[in-house]
Amino acid sequence: MLSFKIRHLTVLSLALTLIAAGCNSNKTPSNAESAAPASSGSTEPTAAGTEVKAGKLDIKVSFYPMYEFTKNIAGDLADVETLIPAGVEPHDWEPTAQDMAEISAADMLVYNGAGMEGWAQQVIGSASGTPLIAVEASKGLNIMEGVEEEEEDHTGAEDDHAPEEGEHTDEEGGHTDEGHDHGGLDPHVWLAPSLAIKEVQTITAALSAASPENASTFKSNSDAYVAKLEQLDRDFKEGLKDTKRKDFITQHAAFGYLAKEYGLTQVPIAGLSPEQEPSAAQMAGIVEFAKAHDVKTIFFETLVSSSVADTVAREIGAKTAVLNPIEGLTDEDRSSNLDYLSIMRKNLEALKTALNE
Incomplete structure (x- = not known):
């Protein structure tokens, strides 16, 4: 099954290569197009300090929580679109060639990371050479080991191991993830309001760097939303x-x-x-x-x-x-x-x- 998915993504990446030139011609050039290609995002966007363009940003997000967080920060200053359709289990979803073309044509991709989107690194790698800024919202958080089916003992003891920052990463700093098993990591950080706040702050920093003329608005929107999350946490x-x-x-x-x-x-x-x-x-x-x-x-x-x-x-x-x-x-x-x-x-x-x- 995994090999099929890898072959499937390889075909999609080849399709994207054919589409990329046309996509790029419709995008506003980035000041950092000659810099390193996009990889994982963090509190600094992938292309650090990249100014995308004046006006609205075109942002693709992986699934619903990323939409909620990004839209509350961006407000009317960005067109935010969710890749995974409503009602579809995110663990089951994989991008089509059209999805990959749309991601490549966007200014920014916001995804949770920590293995939630097993397709993310392949898609981001296929978009190399485009001005796409990839933002991994969970970057920098202590990601817990997942509870795998064969390891459960149902004694009530929770594995509290939280790896040090940088653990379980590849040589580029991104979380390793294959298929839909999350690479053995638990990606569900958004379900703790205190950690959702940190994801919102990571996305805010990326948006502000991508569109600095709107940074004060992004911060104001973010602060208002974070205040709601802080109340939820309390x-x-x-x-x-x-x-x-x-x-x-x-x-x-x-x-x-x-x-x-x-x-x-x-x-x-x-x-x-x-x-x-x-x-x-x-x-x-x-x-x-x-x-x-x-x-x-x-x-x-x-x-x-x-x-x-x-x-x-x-x-x-x-x-x-x-x-x-x-x-x-x-x-x-x-x-x-x-x-x-x-x-x-x-x-x-x-x-x-x-x-x-």
Whole structure:
């Protein structure tokens, strides 16, 4: 499967090569086009200090949280478009040749990194020679080891190893990631508001360097949004500090950063990928843990089937509830005008209810 994906991306990169010349002719030249090509972004954009153009920036973002953060910073000063369609599980998505051409023609690509977008480095490498600025929002954060399916023991012990900055990187400073297994890393940093703040600040710095004439507006917008995230962080700390229990069972191991930031223990049924299916022995282990700890709620998530969580809940006489990893918005979310902040507040209420049963 992995070799197929690599071949698939190779074909796409060849297609991009044929398209690149036409794409570049429509772009405003960058002052740094003769400098090093784009790689991973950080608090300094890939092409450090690059001024893209006056007026609106054309920004592509990988999936919903990156859209939310970038749009709140950029406001009306950029056209921000999400690559992964609404309702599609980001772990399953790969870019088409058209997607790659659009990325190459854009001024900036904002992606989470830490292995979330297994396609990112291939696509960015294929865009070499264009003025594309690639911004890895999680760059500089301590990225935790992921919980892989075969390594789960369901004892309630969370692997708190947080590698030092620079660990698990390739020679260019980018996170190594292949396929959809995240390279063994947990990319779900946006689910801890305190870390979402840092991602917002990284994106803000990149936008300000790309369009310095708008830097003061970007900073003002960013400060206003960060203030909302800081309040959300305070609400999580206050709401979860005195709960009756500290462990919660999830279908997908997406909440390790949230658990660590707020003194909780995530007990996942499956690993980092929501597609992983637990073995019979692992299912028996999670049922045993749930019974021993009198767990009354099993959490599942949007965008994937809840069948595994339903099975565990039936076995122990518990109920199920949503804990949303915010990897994309559902039709119901959009019709209810939900966003990152409101969904995170729903997550907080769900956790408070389950942890105080």
